[in-house]
Structures are given as C-alpha cells and as structure tokens.
Amino acid sequence: MDILVCVKRVPDSAENEISVAAGGADISREDLVYAVNEWDNYAVEEAIQIVEREGGSVTVVALGDSEIEESVRREMAMGAEQGLMLVDGAFTGSDGLGVATILKAAVQKGSYDLVLTGAQADDGAAQVGGMLAALLDYPYASLVNRVEVAGKSLRIGREIEGGSQELNEIDTPCVLSIQTGINEPRYVGLRGIRKVASVEIPVLDAAALGVDAAAVGQAAAKVRRVDYFVPVAGAGAEMLTGSTKEVAAQLVELLKAKGGIN
Amino acid sequence: MATQVFALIPHAGGKADDAALELLNAAQTLFPGCAPTALVLGSGPSLGAVATEVAAAFPEVWSFNQESLAYPNAELIRPLLTKVLPAGAVVMLSHSTLGIDLGPGLSVKLGAAYLPDVVGVDGVEGSLVKVVRQEFAGQVSAHVQADASKGLVISFRPGSFAPATASAAGTVVDKSAEAAGLTARRRFLEVVQAEAGDVDITREDVLVSVGRGIGEQDNLSLVDELAEAMGATVCCSRPIVDAKWLDKGRQVGTSGQTVKPKIYLALGISGAFQHLGGLKGSPFIVAVNKNPKAPIFQAAQVGVVADLMELLPELTEQIQKAK
Ligand SMILES: Cc1cc2nc3c(=O)[nH]c(=O)nc-3n(C[C@H](O)[C@H](O)[C@H](O)COP(=O)(O)OP(=O)(O)OC[C@H]3O[C@@H](n4cnc5c(N)ncnc54)[C@H](O)[C@@H]3O)c2cc1C
C-alpha cells in the first residue's frame, strides 16, 4: 500500500500564548514555537504502521514556505522514506479549497492507494481532507480512529459523538482524515533527524505541479480572513492573585464554601 | 441577496436534535426574512415524526425517506444533496461529526464556498457573508468572509446560537423518490458503543480535571493527591486519554463523557469547545493555567494563573491541614 500523508506546519497552540498583532491583520509571530500539526503526527504514525504490516511506502507532503522542510524531515525521521515540499509564492493566501487544489496535483503526480490528512489543523477548519477527496473523486471518511486493510478495501472506524465508533468499509483509493488517539506517535530523537538530514526532498512549484497559479492563492480564494480579534469577554473569571501560599489559601476557602472539600 | 437557504436537520430516535432550532435561528440572523427549507433524511415511520416536528418551525420541509438513509452516511448524502439542491443555495449544517464528514466535499461538489465551525455572524454585504470563527483552539477569534455568489455551505458550532422559537405551519414535501438507488464507495457497517470506564464520572459532584498542562505522566500523582485530599474524583481532557495515561471513561467532552458536577477544577486545560461541550448544568468552575489568555478563563468563575507544579503540592498540603 502506497500512502501519502499531508502535514501542516503550525504555531503550536499548546506551547504558545497566541495574541493578536497590532491592527489585527495577523497574530504576533515573534517568538512563536512551530510544530507539526498534532493530528498529522497520528496520520504519519498510522501510515507507517500500515506499511509495517502490509508493505508499501509512506510519502509525506507539506505545503507552505521553505520553513516546512523542518517539519517534513521530522516526519521522515519517524519512518516515512519520502518527502515532498510544495512551495510557491503563488500559493500564499490560499483558502481551504486552494490548499486542496494544490495537494490534488501532488497526489496525481504519484500513485497512491491511500491519502491521509489530520482531522483538523490550527484554524480548526477540518476541511482540507474532505475537499481533497471531492476534487479527486475518491471516497472519504473523517475522524478516523481505526484502519484495517482488507484486500482492496479498508475497514475503518470513525469517532462519533460520545466516543462511540462508527464502523465502515471503504474502497481504495480513498482519503481519510485521522483523529488523535488512533495510535501512539513514535518519539523522534536527534539521531533520527540526523539520519534523514541529507535525504533529498523534491520541491515542486505551481509549474512543476501543473497547477494554474490563478486558480489558487489569495486572489482566487472565496474565503478570506478579514482580521483577528479578541472578543469582548463577558464577565470572565474572577482572578485570584498573590503568592502561591496566598492563592492556595484563597482556593481552600472557596472550595470549602462551595462544598468542594469532603 | 435572494438566497434559498436549506438546513440539514440532525435527528435520532424519531426526534430532531437541538441543532434544528439553532440552525433556524442562525438562518434568520444571517438572512433576515428568509424562508429556510429543512432537509430531513432517514428511513421508516420515525422519519415522518421528525418531519412533522420540524414543520412546526420551518416553513417547508423536504423529506427523503429511503432504507439506504437509515444511518446518516455522508458519502450517500453528499451526492443526493448535490443532485437536488438548486444552484447558488446556502446549506446550513451543524458542525458535528456528520457535518465535518459531509460539508467540505459538499461545498466542492456544489461549487460553493465553505465556512466551517462558525460561532457568530457579522452580516451579509452583497454576496459576501461575514462570520466569526475561532482559531488556535479558541485563543483568538477571526472575522472571516466568504463569497457566496456561487452558493455557500456553512456549519455552525453546536450551542453557539440560541434555539429559535418554533412558529410555522410548514408543509412537508415528500422527496423520497429523488433518493432512490443511492450507492457509495463507503458502506456503513455498525456503531460500536463507547465502553464504560472504571468510574462513572457522570455521577460525581466534585471533579478534579487534568489536561495536557500537567506535562508528564509521573506528575499525575500530584493530581491524585489533591483529589484524594478533597474527596473528589479525577477526570481529564482528551490528550490525557490519547496518551493512555487515564481511561477513556474519564474523558470529559463531546467525544467523551457529559458531566454535571457542582464543582469542576480544571487544571492545565485550555478550554477547547469540544472539552467544554461535555460540561453541563453550570458547575462552579475553577481554572488553573499558566497562560492568562487560555479560553478556559472565559468559562470559569474563578481563575488562577499559575504553574501546576508549584500550586498543586501547596494546595494539597493546605487542604490536608484544613480538614
Ligand atoms: C472531533 C473532536 C472531538 C474532540 N473531543 C474532545 C473531548 O471529548 N474532550 C476534550 O477534552 N477534547 C476533545 N477534543 C480535543 C480538543 O479540541 C483539544 O485539543 C483538547 O481539549 C485540548 O486538551 P487540553 O486543554 O488538555 O490541552 P491543550 O489545549 O494543549 O492545553 C494545555 C493547557 O495547559 C496549560 N499549561 C501548560 N503547562 C502548564 C503548567 N505547568 N501549569 C499550568 N498550566 C499549564 C497551557 O497554557 C494550555 O492552556 C476533540 C477534538 C476534535 C477534533
């Protein structure tokens, strides 16, 4: 089974205090820690495990600026033998459909039985996988938390509300968006990164992909972010201040009063 | 903008989901004066009950009653809607696991713009639909606009719109024949119910909930000790379960348990909507987080900006002394 996994480099929202830059055109980009989108690590791990069981290959593809090389190498160090970078100024400002359009061209440059994405990324859209499937005219399943290969088709589990699992059979080639918890992504150490440091990663631009530059990017986007803002909060929480001892003492009083200490 | 607005109604067990009236409110807020059409898909006599219920709120209901639609498989619903909806339609979905499955591909097939997980609306100007979304796990909000001149698929976060008051004498149009002979390359097999855990956190009055901010598995002992001192039960956010540090049965949220405690202590939890979606009954929430901008402080009554590693031992010690 030959598998393509789409990975996005994002500001790590668990590591950063995200704030809005003056004017609201962007978030403050100074001192941001970037990482591979959490969901995508699970997608890469799943691809590697499938190939360990069934044979085949794993290719990791990322779309962005030249910084994505770090992300692609990190995922290759997990055990994906090939990487692919899609970089072109004309891609900047693409909406979800633009991103999916560019990824579609990358899928069609190769020959894959399975395309994996993360369930969602930093802007919480959860859209690229489903759009990519529709553009390719492949079947699709989102929020996948189990994959078993069964001949030409897959038996997959989808996570639904309340943590129940919906079992489906899906034909290949197909696109699946992977949910966290499906596996335990392996640890990547410095040694692993060093091992793939000199592997050549092809960089494709719009021309090399055969993508019409006018069909993607900011100008073609039907959906645009106008600005970032911090909503005028309601009352919000009453914030306790003081030394650790003082704060703890206030909390004890509060919890006692509310019946939280039994 | 002369738009035809459609809302896909989630339902189960012969009853419409709360999302039905929320979608109606969203439709009326975004397109004042519009006459939205409800789309009700399913199988058997219970679908008739849903259609009748929904017709008390929507002026028109399109009912698709087919065996193949007994379970909502997005891979069947997408081609059906692509076939029956008029060009340029606005399709409203709930940002549920079905909406996530259906919406992105539907927008592509309809040639429409897609606005996912919308939490508020900001008006319509010509063919531009302006909405509010959240990014970075709710740390910042964004105004987003979509060019809906070729149609729009828009999904709303459950609970972000109040239910509209139902006051229509709508007509139910039977469109079942349109849904005959649907096939898909993804076939639904069955639903496996979530397993019950070692404790039932849904019945506890005092919950100490731990999130990724605890850092390492070994640090969980600090949380256990605090919970023990309080006489409370430990639950958690999703990353703790994903890492297999705690049982799935202890996860609070839309894909975990729905809890109704009196007191909820949120430790190192950012406050993603999927987590808060599992908290019902307006508990007294106390949040501890090192990030003063964490969205959990919007939901909490009392907040502390602190490092758990420092605060937890001190708090446990003081509680033990106070008892
Ligand atoms: C379909 C779907 C369903 C989901 N269902 C659920 C669900 O049921 N339940 C759920 O919880 N999530 C669910 N999620 C995931 C959800 O979107 C969030 O990713 C998750 O809730 C984040 O968990 P967290 O707050 O523990 O981690 P993070 O968002 O990483 O937050 C960690 C917090 O800890 C703080 N912190 C870090 N270090 C310290 C320290 N030393 N001291 C104090 N604070 C510290 C940080 O500032 C941060 O705010 C779901 C997601 C999807 C897509």
Ligand SMILES: Nc1ncnc2c1ncn2[C@@H]1O[C@H](COP(=O)(O)O)[C@@H](O)[C@H]1O
């Ligand atoms: N720029 C990108 N490069 C590669 N993959 C992407 C990119 N943007 C989104 N994806 C994929 O699409 C998934 C869902 O992202 P989104 O639809 O933006 O929430 C991610 O988890 C990635 O797998």
